[in-house]
Amino acid sequence: DTQVTQSPSSLSASVGDRVIITCRASENIHSYLNWYQQIPGRAPKLLIYGASRLQSGVPSRFSGSGSGTEFTLTIDSLQPEDFATYYCLGSYSALGTFGQGTKVEMK
């Protein structure tokens, strides 16, 4: 199975900051990498699919980049509603592997 390593595990930021989260895959997964946001008590919400494609309805301050084994999620100008946990999901097979998660907390 593909292994996915996400970093950092947590970060503190302020409203208006730029936040960058990274995921590294153990093998070439091309662009099969997605990003999710999870608010406590809720199901994860798809933000980015295909490494860089913004899901419909997701604010444009969210962006994804990368291919192969290195991927990033960028949140430009962090908003109060963005304080949450973010997960990447990647694979080059029928199953996916989630990253460990990044909790974005208020500084």
Added chain:
Amino acid sequence: QLQLQESGPGLVKPSETLSLSCTVSGDSISSTSFYWAWIRQPPGKGLEWIGSIYYTGSTFYTSSLKSRVTISVDLSKNQFSLKMIAVTAADTAIYFCARRDPMLALDPWGQGTLVTVSS
């Protein structure tokens, strides 16, 4: 609008079988190109993909759970189901169902259901 809803017992005894169903509304579970997935999340921890099924019955399971898990589909009810045998406290988690598209994206998700393994 596609919606998924998990259902099943919230409490299971150790060594017994966990059984959950996911009812799909707003689209046919027989839609081509889409798989249907089960994911779980232990309280306060990260997400784990359990397995996926295609409407034809073709299944894929994560290696760590493969020996204990069965996912099946019921086209007549527009549902797919999860069975996990020989559960332990480590299987206590919120169980989610979701649709998986060809880009591996999971969307939408059900709201999740908490299953506690305890005597």
